[in-house]
Amino acid sequence: MKVGKRVNGEQAKSIKQPPDSPAPNLESSPDKNLPESMSRRRTLIAGATAAAGAAVMLGRSHRAFAAPDPAKEIRIGYISPRSGNLGAFNKSDPYMLSLIRKALANGITIGGETYTVKILDRDGQSSPARASQLARELIHKDHIHLMLTTSTPETVNPVSDACEAEGVPSIGTDCPLESFYFGRGGKQGHFKWAFDFSFGVAQFVDAYLAQWPLVETNKKVAVMYPNDADGNGFRGHLAPILEKNGYKVIDPGAYADGTTDFSSQIALFRRERCEIFNEVGLPSDIQAFWRQAAQLHFLQDLKIAQFSKSGSFAGQIEALGPLGYNVSAATFWAPGFPYKSPLTGGTSKELADGYEKAENEIWAEQQGATLALFEVGVAALKAAKNPTDHAAIRDVIPNIDMITTLGRVNFKKGPYPNTATTPMIGAQWVKTPPGSKFPLDWVVVSNAEDPNVPIQRKLVPYSL
Structure with missing residues (x-):
């Protein structure tokens, strides 16, 4: 898969063209087969009925006329x-x-x-x-x-x-x-x-290849890709591109959504001395993994903690407490988008x-x-x-x-x-100074996918 940069273009021209609905025909005419006298009488009755109906309608509120079609x-x-x-x-x-x-x-x-x-x-x-x-x-x-x-x-x-x-x-x-x-x-x-x-995949790769070199690492990437549409997509399409760009992907294999014990995966990551982490798992699974990874001393080895599916929202990061500080992410929108x-x-x-x-x-x-x-x-x-x-x-x-x-x-x-x-922009969750309105801030650290988005600060290493 070719990975390329995206540049925003000009606004597309709008096109307009729609339909119409014919109004129902409310008129009725006298029956031509009736005798003239009966026909005239029927016409007069119809006219009187129509006039009475109009009077009733005029007596109703304007809302009756404003009813949507x-x-x-x-x-x-x-x-x-x-x-x-x-x-x-x-x-x-x-x-x-x-x-x-x-x-x-x-x-x-x-x-x-x-x-x-x-x-x-x-x-x-x-x-x-x-x-x-x-x-x-x-x-x-x-x-x-x-x-x-x-x-x-x-x-x-x-x-x-x-x-x-x-x-x-x-x-x-x-x-x-x-x-x-x-x-x-x-x-x-x-x-x-x-x-x-x-x-x-191309947008994630562009974001990662712009963001990860900002911190020196051994280029070994521990990945947690589950056995679902996202996990299989990343495993089959993103991991090979990372390998071609000089990163060694350490994949312990697909795991089932809802897994609670990640000790075997963590042991593998520690043996391989991985310094970069990447995931595309359900938030509850990754939060369980992250806490176990801290207990088993894997997080202490990391220099880049790159979340994808489980690091996009403040509540997900706040749930990790201090373990969430300096987690990296890629965002498709931020307040700085122009x-x-x-x-x-x-x-x-x-x-x-x-x-x-x-x-x-x-x-x-x-x-x-x-x-x-x-x-x-x-x-x-x-x-x-x-x-x-x-x-x-x-x-x-x-x-x-x-x-x-x-x-x-x-x-x-x-x-x-x-x-x-749509573009992916490199970002990082950082702890805010005392007295700030919110405990965390999500700041833009790279903009390879859209240079129109301003960078707010440099990426700092993940540290526990």
């Missing part, structure tokens, strides 16, 4: 994990959905017609089975026009599979491209309705500040992904010839090329069918 309502399904093992990913959803609903409160205008937008959000509970069930309910009971989904293959893949089976367009994000594509079969013909814009939202018009700094003020918690990278997901979804609706027709929406998604809160999203370039990339 069901044909002009667009229903968007949204599934994310807000509880369960992955609940930290979408803890910001209530705040973000309120912003998005506010931005769409007046509907969207397409081809001169205004459509109301209804967002039906559901909690996938970190369960693939539950996410799949909810997707089918939204499709069959709520008759959604577009599905949006986010946060790891455990949610995005089953939702995408359900939409693929039912012929409903779906857009996902925050699901590694290899996990989405190869984890769902990896055959081009299988991908007709589901799309994913996210980071992939792109304004085409949906809300706000900056990334305003988005982060607003969340911190409202929730009294540090910003979360998922804020940027959730907002970008709706930005892309609305762009697809506006570009469709008929924003309430599944096929019309599906057909325009492969041509989307736009600037979002995350940066450029270009489905024309892949790297796989129905996918687009």
